[in-house]
Amino acid sequence: MTDSADVSRFLPDEEATLAAGARWAASLAAPLVVYLQGDLGAGKTTFVRGLLRAAGYGGAVKSPTYALVESYPLAGFTLHHFDLYRFASPEEWEDAGLDDLFGAGSICLIEWPQQGGGFTPPADVTVALAHEAGGRRLSVTAHTETGRKSLEAW
Structure with missing residues (x-):
């Protein structure tokens, strides 16, 4: 998208x-942890759907709320x-065994990461939609060298 580690764009519609x-x-590479931030209905799952379609996934893409x-x-x-919207306490992260899904071959996109408290792995990139x-306003920030490289390739 740009040379900067911070990106902001106005998105006029769902398309x-x-x-x-x-x-x-096209520029995503594992491992990567991405926080998806925004109010309900801000477009987080829509953004993920676009990413998955372009990455070759043809099945249904739905919100993982439930x-x-x-x-x-x-x-x-x-x-x-x-x-993590429905978490009543951060300990639910550990109870659900979510750490097992993070690793060298994974890209993890996390909505409502604050609900996981200190159990949620730190973000390489934050994608915020408002x-x-x-x-919608899309704002993207890199927090690590891995995140910066991903944004530079975008």
Whole structure:
């Protein structure tokens, strides 16, 4: 997308949100931890759907709100999409055994990461979506060298 480790773009509609996710798909490499931030309905799952479609996944892509995690085996890595919204306490992370899904062959996208407290692994990248002027504002920030490289490739 840019030389910077921070990116901000206005996305006027759902198609633009899907396209933003799709553009990132080609440059993703495991391992990577991504926090997805935004209010309910801000477009987090739409962004993930665009990413997965561009990465070659043809099945249904749904919010993991009730399942807690949806996993998608792709060429070169497995993408795990987490939603911690329903956590009543951070200890639920450990109870669910979620650490087992993180590793060299995984890209982990985590909605509502703050609900996991200190159990949630630190982010390489944060993707934030916010309602703005009838569309969405996409803001992306790299927190690690791995995250910076991913954004530079985007």
